[in-house]
Amino acid sequence: MFLKRLTIINFKSIPHIDIDLDTKINCFVGNNGQGKTNLLDAIYYLSMCKSSATLSDSQIIRHGQDFFMLQGLYSRLNMDENIHCGLKLGEGKVFKRNGKEYERLTDHIGLLPVVLVSPIDGELVEGSGEERRRYMNGVISQIDRIYLDEVIRYNKLIAHRNSLLKAASRNHFSYDLLEAIDIQLAEYATVIHSKRKAFVEQLIPIFQEYYRKVSAGQESVSISYRSHLNDSTAGELLRENIEKDRTLQFTSVGVHRDDLAFTIDGYPIRREGSQGQQKTYLIALKLAQFDFISKVSGLKPLLLFDDIFDKLDFNRVNQLIELVAHDGFGQIFITDTNKHRLEEVLQRVSSGYKLYRVENSEFEIVASK
Amino acid sequence: MQSHSYPSKLLENAVEEFAKLPGIGRRSALRLVLHLLRQPQPDVERFIAAIGDMLQNIKFCSICHNISDTDVCSICSSPSRDKATICVVESIKDVMSIENTMQYRGLYHVLGGVISPMEGIGPSDLNIDSLVDRIAKGEINEVIMALSATTEGDTTNFYIYKKIRNYPIIVTTLARGVAFGNELEYTDEITLGRALLNRVRFDNSFSVE
Numbered sequence: 001m002f003l004k005r006l007t008i009i010n011f012k013s014i015p016h017i018d019i020d021l022d023t024k025i026n027c028f029v030g031n032n033g034q035g036k037t038n039l040l041d042a043i044y045y046l047s048m049c050k051s052s053a054t055l056s057d058s059q060i061i062r063h064g065q066d067f068f069m070l071q072g073l074y075s076r077l078n079m080d081e082n083i084h085c086g087l088k089l090g091e092g093k094v095f096k097r098n099g100k101e102y103e104r105l106t107d108h109i110g111l112l113p114v115v116l117v118s119p120i121d122g123e124l125v126e127g128s129g130e131e132r133r134r135y136m137n138g139v140i141s142q143i144d145r146i147y148l149d150e151v152i153r154y155n156k157l158i159a160h161r162n163s164l165l166k167a168a169s170r171n172h173f174s175y176d177l178l179e180a181i182d183i184q185l186a187e188y189a190t191v192i193h194s195k196r197k198a199f200v201e202q203l204i205p206i207f208q209e210y211y212r213k214v215s216a217g218q219e220s221v222s223i224s225y226r227s228h229l230n231d232s233t234a235g236e237l238l239r240e241n242i243e244k245d246r247t248l249q250f251t252s253v254g255v256h257r258d259d260l261a262f263t264i265d266g267y268p269i270r271r272e273g274s275q276g277q278q279k280t281y282l283i284a285l286k287l288a289q290f291d292f293i294s295k296v297s298g299l300k301p302l303l304l305f306d307d308i309f310d311k312l313d314f315n316r317v318n319q320l321i322e323l324v325a326h327d328g329f330g331q332i333f334i335t336d337t338n339k340h341r342l343e344e345v346l347q348r349v350s351s352g353y354k355l356y357r358v359e360n361s362e363f364e365i366v367a368s369k
Numbered sequence: 370m371q372s373h374s375y376p377s378k379l380l381e382n383a384v385e386e387f388a389k390l391p392g393i394g395r396r397s398a399l400r401l402v403l404h405l406l407r408q409p410q411p412d413v414e415r416f417i418a419a420i421g422d423m424l425q426n427i428k429f430c431s432i433c434h435n436i437s438d439t440d441v442c443s444i445c446s447s448p449s450r451d452k453a454t455i456c457v458v459e460s461i462k463d464v465m466s467i468e469n470t471m472q473y474r475g476l477y478h479v480l481g482g483v484i485s486p487m488e489g490i491g492p493s494d495l496n497i498d499s500l501v502d503r504i505a506k507g508e509i510n511e512v513i514m515a516l517s518a519t520t521e522g523d524t525t526n527f528y529i530y531k532k533i534r535n536y537p538i539i540v541t542t543l544a545r546g547v548a549f550g551n552e553l554e555y556t557d558e559i560t561l562g563r564a565l566l567n568r569v570r571f572d573n574s575f576s577v578e
C-alpha cells in the first residue's frame with residue numbers, strides 16, 4: 001500500500017501543495033517551522049481521521065481561512081483509492097472514499113494503516129504509566145476488536161466506584177453496591193490482564209529483534225508487564241483493599257494501574273539509557289507496532305519518521321534506514337533538518353527515493369532515484 | 370436570541386417554561402407559544418386543563434410504580450396476568466415497549482432509573498426496597514431483569530440480584546445478541562463478538578414458548 005499523490009489546502013501552516021510521492025522512500029529536509037511535520041500530520045490525518053497532535057479540528061484550519069482540504073491518491077491491494085477529507089468552519093467533517101461519503105469515520109480508520117514515530121514518543125519513557133497503557137491499548141485494539149470496549153467499560157466502572165468511595169465519606173456507604181460494581185470490575189480486569197499479558201509475551205521477541213537490528217546488537221533490552229493482577233486475582237485484590245480504598249477515596253488496585261517496565265541491561269531505560277538508546281528503544285517499540293498491524297491487516301502501514309535522527313549516531317541511522325528500506329516495510333516518509341545526513345544515508349540504499357527541500361511550506365524536489 | 374428582544378414579559382415567561390421541555394430550544398418554544406396565542410381560546414384552555422388534570426390526578430401504582438389512573442394500575446389489577454412473574458424495568462417507557470411486544474403476561478416493577486454513582490443516583494433513590502418486599506411475600510416464581518445493557522444497568526442487575534438471590538425464585542435476564550432480521554455483516558463487532566462468546570445450544574435457540 002502506498003500514497004501516490006497528496007494535495008493539501010489550508011492545513012495548519014500549509015496554504016497549498018500538490019506533490020507526487022515515491023512508492024518507497026520520501027524525505028523532507030528543511031529548517032524548523034517550515035511545514036515538514038504538518039505534511040506528515042496531513043498523511044496521518046487521512047488515515048486516522050484526526051491530527052496526531054491533540055488539536056481540535058477547527059485549530060487545524062490555517063489562520064484566517066475557513067476550511068481545509070486533504071486529498072490522497074493511494075494504491076491499495078493494486079487498486080486506486082481516492083481519499084478526500086474536508087472541513088469547513090461551522091460544518092461537519094467530511095471523509096470520502098472514491099467519491100462516496102463515509103457514514104461513520106470509524107469505518108475508515110484501519111483502511112490505510114499508519115505508524116508515526118516522532119519526538120512525542122519520548123513520553124512513553126518519560127511520561128506516566130498512562131502513556132504506556134495507551135500504547136498497549138492502541139496496539140491490542142488493532143488485533144482484538146472487543147478489547148477496547150472492555151477497557152472502556154472497565155474505566156467507567158472504576159469511575160463509578162471512585163464516585164461511590166468519595167460520596168461514602170458524606171453519607172451512608174453501601175457495601176452491597178460496591179460488591180455489585182466489583183463483581184463486574186473483576187470480570188473485565190481479568191480479561192484485560194490476560195490479553196495484555198499475552199500481548200507483551202508476543203511483543204518482547206519482536207521488539208528485541210528490532211532493537212538488535214538498529215543498535216547492531218550492543219545492548220540487551222527487555223520489557224516486563226507490571227500488574228497487581230500478576231500474583232493475585234482481581235476479586236481478591238478488590239476485597240482486600242476495600243478499607244484502604246475507602247480512606248483514599250479511590251480505587252488503588254487493578255489494571256488501571258498497570259505499567260510496562262522498560263529495561264536496558266537489566267536497569268530501567270529511563271535512568272540508565274542514554275538519549276540515543278532511549279530513542280532506539282522507542283523506535284523498536286514502534287516498529288513492533290508496525291509488525292502487529294501488518295500481520296493483522298495484511299497491509300504494510302505507511303511509516304512516518306518525524307525528526308527522529310537527532311541523538312542517534314550515524315551507524316544507528318544507517319541501520320534503521322537499511323532496515324526499513326528492505327522489502328518487509330512499505331512506503332516511508334522521513335523529515336530531517338540535516339540535509340547532509342540524509343543524502344549520505346540515501347546514497348547507500350538500493351531502493352528508489354525522492355528528496356524534497358521544504359521552505360516556507362513550499363516543497364521542491366531536489367533529488368530522486 | 371437575546372431575552373430583551375421579547376415585547377412582553379408574559380410572553381417571555383411562557384417561552385421560558387416551554388424551553389425547559391426536553392428537545393425544545395428557545396426558538397421552538399417561541400413558535401409553540403405564538404401558535405397557542407393564535408388558537409381559539411377554548412382550545413387552549415382544554416390544553417391547559419389536560420396538563421393540570423394530569424398533574425392533579427395521575428397516580429403511580431402502589432405495587433409496581435407504573436403510571437396509573439387508580440391506586441393499583443390496570444396491569445397489576447388484571448385477573449388475566451400471571452402474578453408469579455415480575456419484569457424489572459428502568460422506566461415507564463420500558464413498560465410500554467414490552468407491552469407492545471404482546472409477548473409478556475406477567476407483572477412489572479418500575480425502578481425509576483438505574484444506579485449511577487457518578488450522577489449521585491444510589492439504590493435508595495430507586496424503587497428497590499419495594500421490589501424486595503414484593504418478592505418476600507412469597508408469591509413470585511420468576512424475576513426477569515430487563516434493564517439496559519450498559520454499565521449502569523449491569524451494576525443495578527448485580528445489586529438487585531444480591532438482594533433477592535436467597536428467595537426461592539428464578540432470576541433471568543434478557544438475551545443479548547444479534548437482532549432479529551439483521552444480517553451479520555451489519556451487526557457491530559462488539560455485539561457480534563459478545564453474541565459469539567455467549568452462544569446458545571441450537572436446540573434451545575428456536576423455542577418460541
